[in-house]
Amino acid sequence: MYNKAFEKESFKKEVKDNLKILYRKTIEDATKQQIFQAVSYAVKDVIIDQWMATQKQIEKQDPKTVYYLSMEFLMGRALGNSLINERAFTEVKEAMDELGFDLNSIEDEEPDPALGNGGLGRLAACFLDSLSTMGYPAYGCGIRYRYGMFEQKIENGYQLEVPDMWLKNGNPFEMKRPEYATEIRFGGTIRVERDCQGREKFIQENYQSVNAIPYDIPIVGYGNNVVNALRIWDAEAINTFQLDSFDKGDYNKAVEQQNLAQTIVEVLYPNDNHNAGKELRLKQQYFFISASLQRAVAKFKEKHDDIHRLPEKVVFQLNDTHPTVAIPELMRILMDEEGLTWNEAWDITTRACAYTNHTIMSEALEKWPIELFSRLLPRIYQIVEEINRRFLIEVDRRYPCNQEKVKKMAIIYDGQVKMAHLAIVSGFSVNGVARLHTEILKNQELKDFYEMMPQKFNNKTNGITQRRFLLHGNPMLADWVTDHIGNDWITDLSQIRKLAIYADDKKAQQEVMNIKYQNKLRLAKYIREHNGIEVDPRSIFDVQVKRLHEYKRQLLNILHVMHLYNQLKEHPDMEFYPRTFIFGAKAAAGYRTAKLTIKLINAVADVINNDKNIGGRIKVVFIENYRVSNAEMIFAASDVSEQISTASKEASGTGNMKFMLNGALTLGTMDGANVEIVEEVGEEHAFIFGLSADEVIRFENQGGYNPMDIFNNDQDIRKVLMQLINGYYSPRDPELFRDLYDSLLNSRNCGRPDTYFILKDFKAYAEAQKRVEWAYRNEEGWARSSILNIAGAGKFSSDRTIQEYIDEIWHLDKIRVEMPE
Ligand code: HBZ
Known part of the structure; x- marks a missing residue:
């Protein structure tokens, strides 16, 4: 299972030669970036031979x-992925260790x-x-x-580009x-x-x-x-x-x-x-x-x-x-x-x-x-x-x-x-x-x-490629999968079904939960270093990472966090399983509502993370500059996958599949590929809520609904919405979040209020979140569902999509x- 072209001694020599040719440097006085370049050229050298052979074959055939x-x-990034696909990652990692460098930190040099x-x-x-x-x-x-x-x-809670x-x-x-x-x-x-x-x-x-x-x-x-x-x-x-x-x-x-x-x-x-x-x-x-x-x-x-x-x-x-x-x-x-x-x-x-x-x-x-x-x-x-x-x-x-x-x-x-x-x-x-x-x-x-x-x-x-999003992004889980079912899953993800027999196996459950815990430690360290926030790796990591868009409803998520916080404040002794809410999202530079939502998430994070009276039971983290490289680490560390778009709006989604493959449970609407995810894993191993696509379309054809009814009748929602305009999260500028409030309750730009049915789905979402909490308390049940999610992800390989x-x-x-x- 290893690639001869990456024989360790000759690879090390080529890295050193490259440093000399490219930079007139020895390995001792090269910068990390120079090492990255030298390693990359050594890898490219192998790739080029295969590239030429491929061309020749195409020419012939x-x-x-x-x-x-x-x-x-x-x-x-290309370096790690190329090494994975060359089946040379371990070999090169060892070679780099021998040269005194950690391959992961060399990978981090690549933009x-x-x-x-x-x-x-x-x-x-x-x-x-x-x-x-x-x-x-x-x-x-x-x-x-x-x-x-x-x-x-992120500066002062605002996105800067x-x-x-x-x-x-x-x-x-x-x-x-x-x-x-x-x-x-x-x-x-x-x-x-x-x-x-x-x-x-x-x-x-x-x-x-x-x-x-x-x-x-x-x-x-x-x-x-x-x-x-x-x-x-x-x-x-x-x-x-x-x-x-x-x-x-x-x-x-x-x-x-x-x-x-x-x-x-x-x-x-x-x-x-x-x-x-x-x-x-x-x-x-x-x-x-x-x-x-x-x-x-x-x-x-x-x-x-x-x-x-x-x-x-x-x-x-x-x-x-x-x-x-x-x-x-x-x-x-x-x-x-x-x-x-x-x-x-x-x-x-x-x-x-x-x-x-x-x-x-x-x-x-x-x-x-x-x-x-x-x-x-x-x-x-x-x-x-x-x-x-x-x-x-x-x-x-x-x-x-x-x-x-x-x-x-x-x-x-x-x-x-x-x-x-x-x-x-x-x-x-x-x-x-x-x-x-x-x-x-x-x-x-x-x-x-x-x-x-x-x-x-x-x-x-x-579909998604399991080579980047499991083999490279979650090496511990990848090894565990291989130990149990062999390595055919790498090129045939339908094989991963075979894991299902381990769903009730106590040892397997513990191992999978432990791998998740190790990955949560890795993400907690990243958060400590990048956000200066201490998060509890034993808490539920509840994650929504994707572009910021109204239809994806990050606003629903953060409004619910505000609601949970209100409850904790009102009932300090209530039963509550610690949660870490993690967001990552870029907003289009000109998209005002989206940018204001980022500011709201960060404002809520500021208040909650610094409230000594809730004993750290809720933490809110906004991960700056969400991108492919940190995504790989985030999926590996997630317990809950937030896929909460307004039904009918998310064509498919693909993050949902990456979470699933890494053992997270989906909390989502019946939208896009969520429908097929639930079909594969079974509804009892996901948390489904909210309006269906048909219902949304029916409301739209009727010209919407009246969110004021909800505002008037639901105290919890009213309290949260009032906090958008009473300065609770923005004492110096109480009007700061007025536009978000208006988007939910008042018709703007001749549009309908709450175009994305956030208030309409709020209650169902909060209930689904309660089910998440109760499910997580049952560690064996959760581990079982997690294994079944991994085992059920076979359909979502891009290899299957491409074959079609x-x-x-x-x-x-x-x-x-x-x-x-
Ligand atoms: O394509 C996304 C869909 O929202 C998502 O549901 C689906 O899974 C994914 C792959 O099929 N669409 C986009 O990402 N679209 C764009 O990024 C885009 C970029 C420029 C545009 C329009 C759309 O002018």
């Missing part, structure tokens, strides 16, 4: 390849590549891990943002590929010419352009020598400055192109489930899509003469609507560059593109004003217009003279280009990301499309890569 097109890839916001970006990263591990050829295609997701600082300079020390794992540089054109005008056969030619003039330069990052499969690439594009100005040019027009254009190149890949938009509609965002989208597609077509043509056969070898998966310009861009390449007719190009495009929907939140839907779209992408716009024209003919054939249908389904309507409609009409597959989500798409959000083209719709319930994409959408060919001895 010519398998069908997926291009996973995504604005986001939330990769997390988290955070080229994503949350679930959607992390899903893309898990998918790449699974694709390589399962031996399928794949490219991830994205943007090399100079600044990834901002670093969150600090630029994430993840490339500051260079990225040892990436490889620049200047030989694949591609020109990308924006703006200008389209002139139509006719060739000798009278065919129209479309010529873009007076455009601005930038060079797209790819950087490849290796994606190492687990123990199989397969290395795919994440290809992220950087922008460079096309013509270097002609400083001697006195032609003013040229000079201005050169400056503009320089600026365009610099701004286009500057920063990741930090919104999740919200579309700000910024021009630069559309530029980013077209930039990486045009580059990726031009390259994919060129690569296909290196081996094939007949472009009509593209869909036999290539499939493009659109990760939400963000990459949807791929559709008209592929049409453009096929018609304007390859000389195909509309019908030929359409046939190819519609067999090569598939779309995944990740949300039903209306504010996330991408719509571009025609003015902006056609100015920035004039030729692309012409093509979208033609796709729309032809589609509306279809609609009219199916629903003659039905303006209602046109209004609801047109790609261009009301002065806007609707990207979801474009993706659905032009792709051969439309999938949701959990069963409930897909049903809502079919029966509500996309009902009209489902009715017209039901064969396109399918579900692919999300392959069987039902992509139809890829597997590759095998042997390394010479």
Whole structure:
């Protein structure tokens, strides 16, 4: 089970050699960062051989390849993960020990590549891990943002955003590929010419352009020598400055192109489930899509003469609507560059593109004003217009003279280009990301499309990679699992079911609880060091970590904490099992309510943590800068997994699966993949509460409900809500949390009050929390449930998800890569 390429003595020598070559340093006087770099280059050295072998095999076999097109890839650190997948972690850890370094602290030198916001970006990263591990050829295609997701600082309880300079020390794992540089054109005008056969030619003039330069990052499969690439594009100005040019027009254009190149890949938009509609965002989208597609077509043509056969070898998966310009861009390449007719190009495009929907939140839907779209992408716009024209003919054939249908389904309507409609009409597959989500798409959000083209719709319930979130993140539990059922679970998580027979085994129960305790000690230490808060590792670790969004209802959680605190104050002698409430969440920089919720959590934490009279029975911790690297440690240490979104709003969730795999019990609504989690583990091993998706949708169709009834009739809730506006948690500024109060009780911005049914679900939530407490008091029962959760997590491997994409959408060919001895 170990990798010969990482033989200890030669590995140590290579680390030392690298220090010499890179930094002119010996191991004694190198900094930790330099050690990290030297180790990473030594690891990369092994990876490169496998990467070349993979390329050679692909060259020989010519398998069908997926291009996973995504604005986001939330990769997390590469060093530890690569070592895990090389099956060399233990070996290298020992080698580093012998050199006098702790591998974990070397890992901490690596910045988290955070080229994503949350679930959607992390899903893309898990998918790449699974694709390589399962031996399928794949490219991830994205943007090399100079600044990834901002670093969150908490100052005086408020979130501050600090630029994430993840490339500051260079990225040892990436490889620049200047030989694949591609020109990308924006703006200008389209002139139509006719060739000798009278065919129209479309010529873009007076455009601005930038060079797209790819950087490849290796994606190492687990123990199989397969290395795919994440290809992220950087922008460079096309013509270097002609400083001697006195032609003013040229000079201005050169400056503009320089600026365009610099701004286009500057920063990741930090919104999740919200579309700000910024021009630069559309530029980013077209930039990486045009580059990726031009390259994919060129690569296909290196081996094939007949472009009509593209869909036999290539499939493009659109990760939400963000990459949807791929559709008209592929049409453009096929018609304007390859000389195909509309019908030929359409046939190819519609067999090569598939779309995944990740949300039903209306504010996330991408719509571009025609003015902006056609100015920035004039030729692309012409093509979208033609796709729309032809589609509306279809609609009219199916629903003659039905303006209602046109209004609801047109790609261009009301002065806007609707990207979801474009993706659905032009792709051969439309999938949701959990069963409930897909049903809502079919029966509500996309009902009209489902009715017209039901064969396109399918579900692919999300998954996560057990290699990062158990094997790397929770080594003690991983070893325990392997001791009991062998190590096949690493590449076949369905095996983990076999643990179920240990659920009633007293020894197994104690071992699992002890591992949890050790992981809680590790997190308690982190909290002591980062927050200066002392938490009791014997208390219940009750955790909600995810992006901050109203629909995810962190506000429900903290209001309930306020309520518990009130009860403890009123009845100091009540029975109460100590709890540590842990939050971690970034708010989009411009999302005021979300940022105010962070402030509230921290204000509540301040008061409760410093109240000597409650004997430390409640602690509240806000973990600063929640990201992939600290997430791994948090999941491992959690008892309770808070998955409390308003039913119907969370498309799937994937954190829920990471908690489960690490033995936490879910406290959640019947939303997203929670439904399937409960189905796998059994409702008696989770704490389910609240309105169902159907009930929420029914209320929404009635125009909401009246939260005032609850406010007037429920003293506990009233007391908590009054504390938002009487200065209880903000004596110097009693009005500070007024907006949160108003969001629950008063209609703001013509919206309904309590849009997310927080007060409506409060009581059910509080009751579910009581059930949690009583369950935890029964240590054996809890341990049993915890083991059954781990045992029930098999379905939620991204390996399973990817197999479904392959069987039902992509139809890829597997590759095998042997390394010479
Ligand atoms: O995608 C998330 C869903 O909210 C979550 O339920 C699901 O599990 C996950 C994977 O399928 N969606 C996102 O994370 N969405 C974004 O981050 C996003 C980013 C930019 C946008 C829109 C959405 O413009």
